[in-house]
Amino acid sequence: MSNNKPMPVATQISAPFWEGLKARRLLIQQCNACTHWNFYPRRHCTQCLAHDLAWREVDGAATLYSYTVTRIATLPDFMDEMPQKLAVVELAEGVRINTNLVGLDEAEIRIGMPLKPVFAEVDAKGNRLLRFTGVDKDAAAFEALPVLDAEQAPQQAAPARQIDLNDEAALQALVSDQYSDWSNVVVVDQALIDAFAQLTGDDYWIHTDPERARLQSPFGGTIAHGALVQVLQSRMKLALGFEVSGFSTQINYGSDRLRFPAPVPAGSRIHSRARVKHVDISKRGTQLTLELTTHVVGQERPSVINDLVILYIA
Numbered sequence: 001m002s003n004n005k006p007m008p009v010a011t012q013i014s015a016p017f018w019e020g021l022k023a024r025r026l027l028i029q030q031c032n033a034c035t036h037w038n039f040y041p042r043r044h045c046t047q048c049l050a051h052d053l054a055w056r057e058v059d060g061a062a063t064l065y066s067y068t069v070t071r072i073a074t075l076p077d078f079m080d081e082m083p084q085k086l087a088v089v090e091l092a093e094g095v096r097i098n099t100n101l102v103g104l105d106e107a108e109i110r111i112g113m114p115l116k117p118v119f120a121e122v123d124a125k126g127n128r129l130l131r132f133t134g135v136d137k138d139a140a141a142f143e144a145l146p147v148l149d150a151e152q153a154p155q156q157a158a159p160a161r162q163i164d165l166n167d168e169a170a171l172q173a174l175v176s177d178q179y180s181d182w183s184n185v186v187v188v189d190q191a192l193i194d195a196f197a198q199l200t201g202d203d204y205w206i207h208t209d210p211e212r213a214r215l216q217s218p219f220g221g222t223i224a225h226g227a228l229v230q231v232l233q234s235r236m237k238l239a240l241g242f243e244v245s246g247f248s249t250q251i252n253y254g255s256d257r258l259r260f261p262a263p264v265p266a267g268s269r270i271h272s273r274a275r276v277k278h279v280d281i282s283k284r285g286t287q288l289t290l291e292l293t294t295h296v297v298g299q300e301r302p303s304v305i306n307d308l309v310i311l312y313i314a
């Protein structure tokens with residue numbers, strides 16, 4: 001989960017609502033003069049204009065009034081939640097709430113379906129947002145912060161084929177338009193970005209100042225240095241399916257092409273894949289060019305394209 005997501009800012013009027021959610025309670029204002037329920041939080045009753053609203057706890061029983069499925073993130077920070085099911089939900093008390101549906105497949109969603117609240121934890125400080133799920137679902141299962149599987153094991157493919165450096169035909173046969181399977185996933189959080197900024201001296205605010213980046217950056221929050229995402233390749237185990245053997249030395253010979261086409265917002269999960277682009281055999285040795293692409297999980301557009309040249313010397 002991205003740590004740049006915009007969070008609600010409680011006001012004097014709305015604070016009881018947000019405090020209620022923290023305690024897993026849904027509090028809505030009811031008018032003492034005319035009993036009308038009001039949402040969002042405000043100072044006066046929308047029905048009779050009385051300035052006499054009381055916070056009352058309700059059980060959150062609701063029906064689905066309207067919804068849409070978003071497939072393109074409104075901010076890069078929400079990439080990890082795509083597709084989002086944005087909904088307007090009507091409580092039994094008659095008020096309507098803008099929210100997200102969770103734990104429901106698109107095929108299960110029907111206008112008018114009964115729903116119940118999910119007090120979804122959104123940060124380590126105990127803040128919660130009000131979401132909804134089907135009445136037959138286990139709401140508690142969707143309340144905890146998503147676990148970042150940073151150390152998720154790479155997909156266990158078949159054992160790597162050994163290819164001898166002298167077997168030129170086998171080496172040339174590796175060249176392919178097809179990418180490998182995805183590597184394991186690595187989380188690029190603000191702490192990692194800050195550490196890289198300190199190490200390299202590149203502490204430009206677009207990487208290191210979440211507050212300013214939220215206001216001024218075109219990305220709506222801090223992003224990782226392209227170079228950081230590039231070097232994180234070392235943490236990603238590629239599922240290439242082969243290993244070259246029979247060499248005395250293997251050298252990282254640099255890159256034929258290095259591009260950073262898409263940002264990596266702080267808090268993103270990234271993974272990578274590769275294909276063999278060229279094999280060139282010369283007197284100096286055998287050069288294998290791997291096209292490595294690193295993506296934010298779920299994103300088609302790569303964040304790094306690196307045509308990495310590896311030189312094998314027999």
Ligand SMILES: [Zn+2]
Pocket residue numbers: 031032033034035036045046047048049050
């Ligand atoms: Zn009223």
